[in-house]
Amino acid sequence: MTAVRLFLLSTCCISLGHANTPEWQYTIQPGDTLWSIARTHLSSLAHAPLVQRLNGIRNPYALKPASTLRIPLPLMRQHRSSATVSDLIGEAKVDGLPIQPGQQLSLSAGQTIRTGANSSVKLLLEEGSLVSIGPNARFVVKEATHFPTTGASTTWLSVESGSIDNSVIKNPLMPNRHTIQTPSAITAVRGTGFRVNVADADRSATEVVEGEVAVSAEQGQQAIKAGFGSVTQRGQAPGGSVPLPPAPDLSPLPALQAFSPAILQWTAADGVNGYQVNLMRSQPQRRMVDDRLQNNARWYPSLENGHYELTVRSQLPSGLQGYPARHRFIVHAHPAPPLVLAPRDGTRLRARQLNFHFSGDENSRYRVQLFRDANSTEPTLSWDLSLADATRTLPEGGNWVWRVARLDPQGQPGPYSQPYTVQSDAGLWRASHHKGTQFSARPYPLPGAHYQLTLTLLGRDSPTAVYDSAHPRWQEDTRLYSGRYKVSVKVSTPDGYQATELEDVLQID
Template sequence: MNRWVLLASVLLPSFLHAAPVVSVPEWRYTIRPGDTLIGIGRSYLVNPGDWGRLQRLNHVINPYRLIPGTSLRIPLALLRQQPAPARVISVSGQVSASQPGASATELTAGAALSAGISVLTRNGSAVIEFADGSRLTLQPNSSLRLDTLSVYAGGGMVDTRVRLQQGRAELKANTRKQPGSRLQVITPSAVAAVRGTVFRVSADESAMREETLEGQVGVEAASEEVLVSQAQGTLAETGKPPRPPVALLAAPDVSGLPAKLDRYPLRFALPELKGAESWSGQISPDASFSDILQDRESKGPVLAFADLPDGKYFLRLRGVDGLGLYGLDSLHAFEVDAHPFPPILGYLAQDARVRLAQPVLDWTQSQEASRYRVQLARDASFANLLIDEVLDGTRFQPAALKEGEYYWRVASIDSSGERGPYTDVRRFSYKPAPGAPDLSGSSIQIGEDSVRIELPALPAGQQYETIFAKDADLKQIVWQGRPDGVKLSLPRPEAGMYSLGARVIEADGTSGPYSKQSIEVPRKPWWPYFLLLMPLFLL
């Protein structure tokens, strides 16, 4: 089908059923009181004398007597035409524009764009308005060329044709409801012609995807056309006709997403959505998404975004189906309150066990902080605070703690006095090191050939480390080790004074101080030897 014929029929919906298909693109002019063909020729035609061609085409008997309210077919080739530059409404991030053969320049809001200009978004977006009020939002990482920007008949008809070479665009077409206006989006794979008001188009080297949000859009490829109605989409692969329209994924349920975030990266746990194989999320400071700050996609269960200034934002969330078609939008309002950044907590790791009654709590210096607020509690909810202090430094040592479990956190305070979010909560436990054991209940037996020692019983998870030495300072060691249990047997040493040292070792290797006990090893009695020798004296 001739594309111009298609567009003429597409863009004149009031005549879709009444008029036959014409061979050339044309404009339908509605007759007003007092109109004549001669006057219409003077007002709208390149050659005013071509009014006679209009008379023959429309089978008008009297060029001076036209019926108000009826329509007059006027071929576009006869109409007076003039350029209709587009206007840049807003720019966010890195966006550039270039004329053919010229270097790219930064695109700014308010700039006029003429036909032939290309617009490239990198980490940014731009909103462009055309002569009939249609608006195109060029998404990040996209390339667009403005092919035709014209008005006919003194503004009676607007002709807009753009070429999306790569990336994504969202369009609100003919918002002023101007009769006869037409908008066409050309991609390497297919052409989308407006029959509605709101739709999306994406393009890459292999395919074009179109999603209609309101109204109806005609998509043509490989000489075949499909009409894509509201909440439908289609895929047109290069060299192939468009696929039959399919229903877009439903808008996801965002009721469970957080309303306030104070940690980076900003993380949104994605809801369940039937048919979704991946997700698309965008953040903007306004619900119209004319200013797209961040654009992310995810195949996992979480969508994460980078640093944003504190403030209020909107998340636009869509599911993506197996064809790569984006589903219907859901908007979620949220607030970021993550500044000043919290510091990084120091050496005391999560679930650490400390043995000192006054452990050191330390943290790094935060660039945004002038002071810090530190809190210590016995519960994870910090309902019962033991410590809540504002400090200038990055180190704090509490008063002596009681044995048990503790929780602590730190927040930065900037120069204006604003406190940022707290760090993640750290938990630690304080358990004093074991004390010196009481050896008064020890049993010591010195036998003929051994010294047997039985120490007092210990709780489960503890054991003794013992030293048997010749001196009170336990330096001249005779034996040292960890007995299996509380009993040990040593070879009987020479007679003399000895010291027994014992300390408790816990399962994590923590040891307490030694307790000491003196042990005297007596000389062995001489008379058994005399009895052995007595028979010799009797000989």
């Protein structure tokens, strides 16, 4: 394996039995003596003479304030670091044993931590830094040491696959040393935020969002500042510092998704060849839905009702990913509204009696909302009805607008249909006399949407009728056979959206 290292810009090394022994540079305070410092920070007072010789101190009781005292880390008080599982989505294991939310892990060299598909885990390290591990990740703990007198830690993680986001807090007394090793790079930083993604065994990407890191490899070194990233290939010098793409604009996405698959579309950015999307469901059961790379600025996931959070990062052709954009939304797509046969949109009534005819069976229940006009936001009336009790009377004549939703088993309405208009007290000579049968479903807010209605008489293998249209309204001018039909409404678009809006039954008399 090619040795590729990224060191702290301020790391100083001394000879203490071994070359490159790490050390802490302590700023001497007024009143400090070598012995008071040793009692506080060294694991043994017996180490004080070594520190004295290393720093060329003549009088251990007369230290110059504001000067620097070099203390080798192996001489300091220390213990094995711990980490708290602050967040867990899906499945994660340490040495093959399941990790539990809130669990405290004692980190030790050689431990292996894995996450499953659509899983993630956040580890809050003892000194306060946060490590967020994405799906399908595998890493090994190389070192985990905590220095209790300073509150700092030295952590070294070897990542074999997956991505890790790191938020390393700044410790003014002693820098935290946080190192991420991959098959092609090693990053070691302090007080910064960065992300490491292992695409394959020969390549890794480092993206810096705060502070600065220096990526060094066998063939060279590259400093990376916040807002930039670098890709390192095995056996090569680190790639040049490249500006990270900005966060995608997700503001046009609606806060309520009434369709499933959900319609998640955003504006494509120049110079971007894909988007890393992550979808979390926050309610009613918290879990990760998916984490994937999309090659275009749209995604159509099939979702249950609930609360969700979408995170999107733009990806450059090099594999570097930019700043994340987040969008929270609610899915309220089930149960879908029924197929509507009557009353047709624009129907003129002889009197004030409405006879509703929807798809569904004897267990189906519906909620019809009645509005005085199309601009009304609050319904004038609301009726709960079934197919056996589907006749209602308008409170007065004139023009009305209505819409329908199907009720779920708990009696809650799903999304409503589009609005339909009806005119009552139109007079006999103006009443509507429709021929044939008209079917109506709700339209989708998608350009180029195509709708297909299939009717299959129950007991038959082949469809009785198939209707295709650019609008979700179909007309059958000939009389259909009486009986019960299986109904299917499918929606598709040229860019790949595919939905089964409805699978239901329909009684035709």
